[in-house]
Amino acid sequence: MxxxxxxxxxxxxxxxxxxxxxxxxxxxxxxxxxxxxxxxxxxxxxxxxxxxxxxxxxxxxxxxxxxxxxxxxxxxxxxxKGSAKQQYRIKSGIILTRPPLLTAEPTPFESAFYFYQKRLNERLTMPFVTSVYFKPDTPALIDWNLKVKDRKGTVAKELGVYNGKASRAWDDELKVGDPLSKHQTMYNALLKDAEMRVSDDAEIIPEEDRVPVEAPQDRVSEADRTGDVRRLDRAMDRTLYLVVKNKDGNWVFPSSSVGTDENLHETAQRVLDQGAGVDMNTWIVGRMPVAHHVVRPVFNEDGTLETRGEKTFYLKGRIMAGQANLEGNPLGFTDFKWLTKEELQATLEPKYYHSVRNMMADR
Incomplete structure (x- = not known):
């Protein structure tokens, strides 16, 4: 065989x-x-x-x-009692964010480190030769000489008074937290140096007649001062998240049930169009969910289903321009806010925040 x-x-x-x-x-x-x-x-x-x-x-x-x-x-x-399809309702939502508009404020250590790097760079550079940059007896040269004299020979504008070419120049590093290395100190020094002290006809302008340089806009906006959480020009160095108040009075991210012929990203786009209005220029980053929230179903004593649960999948989106508009929305949203990560933790329900906290940026 x-x-x-x-x-x-x-x-x-x-x-x-x-x-x-x-x-x-x-x-x-x-x-x-x-x-x-x-x-x-x-x-x-x-x-x-x-x-x-x-x-x-x-x-x-x-x-x-x-x-x-x-x-x-x-x-x-x-x-x-009951299949999984009968126990849960599938929903899709959007976590719409506004990215930071400004860089973060430097820490005291970062300020001291950058200050040291600036002084080190000045020590290693060639001497500043005025004849290369200014013509003799011009208003620009006279203005330069006046400002260098006030700085006691220091060429750099925002590094304070020190002699970078002396034998003990390497012993002047600042400690962490020194006021001279703070960002605001250098900011004010640059604004002061930008003032013109000599007129076009080479005459020195008296100090009381000098025109101050217009400062750039403040990092703290009017919305920050008044606590208006609806405006997008607040917390400009942080990421803001759009949350809405649903018909139950809870603050949540915009979401809705997935239609029969819809995918998750299609439902998320519909929620944006119907729930927050079409006055925003938005972009859905991808078609994969970045977070999800589960509400368990409720059963009767005999094991039959009383209330269906919910599984909500959230996609990530960005806003480039515009503002949310909830007027006449069919999803029952009554109010909206733009909140930071810490503000979300204080506003959302603890279980809800626990489900979505890992997708939030540090700042």
Whole structure:
């Protein structure tokens, strides 16, 4: 007998079923596995098959209840009341953000380090030759000489009074937190140096007649001073997140149930268009969710479903221009805010914030 023939006999021997147990192979019937399951439950093959990929999906779709093999053969199995499709409602939402508009304020250590780098750079550069940059007896040269004299020979405008070429120039590093290295000190020094002290006809302008240089806009806006959380020109060095108040009075990210013919990103775009208005120029970053929130279903005492749960998947979006407008929206949103990460933690419900906190930027 050939090897292939012997293999066929072995296979046929294993697959040949007993007359008393038509759904179990001969070895399983010999071990008594069939007798371990009550007559009212599904067969072992059917029970295990229900947890394979296609069968599990079919079980959810058709409403059939998959049954786990019991750990104790004497304990009957209890069927699950309702399928997963019946217990949860799938929703999609958008986490719309406004990125930082300004760089963050430097820490005291960063300020001291940058200040040291500026002074080090001046020590290593060539001497400043005025004849290369200014013509003799011009208003620009006269103005330069006046300002260098006030700085006691220091060429740099914002590094304070020190002699970078002296023998002890390397002993003047500042400590962390020194007021001279603060950003505001250098900012004021540059503004003061930008004032013109000489007129166009080479005459020195009296100090009371000098015109101050217009300072750039402040980092703190009017919205920050008044606490207006609806405006986008607040917390300009932080990321802002759009939250809305739903019909239940809770602050959440905009979301809605996924339609029959919709994908997650299509629902998120519809939520933006219908819920927050079309007055914003927005961009959905990708089609993969960045966070999700689950609300468990509620069951009655007899195990029947009382309230369906929710599984909400959030996509990330950016706003480039415009402002939210909730007027006449069909989703029941009544108010909106643009909040930072810390403000979200104080506004959102703890469980809700716990679900979405990991997708938030540090600043």
């Amino acid at each position: 050939s090897a292939s023939s012997r293999g066929a006999i072995i296979v046929r021997g294993i697959l040949r079923t007993s007359s008393t147990s038509p759904n179990v192979c001969r070895q399983c019937a010999r071990g008594g596995i069939r007798n371990r399951f009550p007559a009212t439950t599904a067969s072992p093959l059917t029970s295990w098959r229900s947890y394979s990929g296609a069968a599990a999906a079919a079980s959810i779709t058709t409403g059939n209840t998959p049954i786990d093999p019991p750990t104790d053969p004497n304990v009957p199995l209890e069927p699950v």
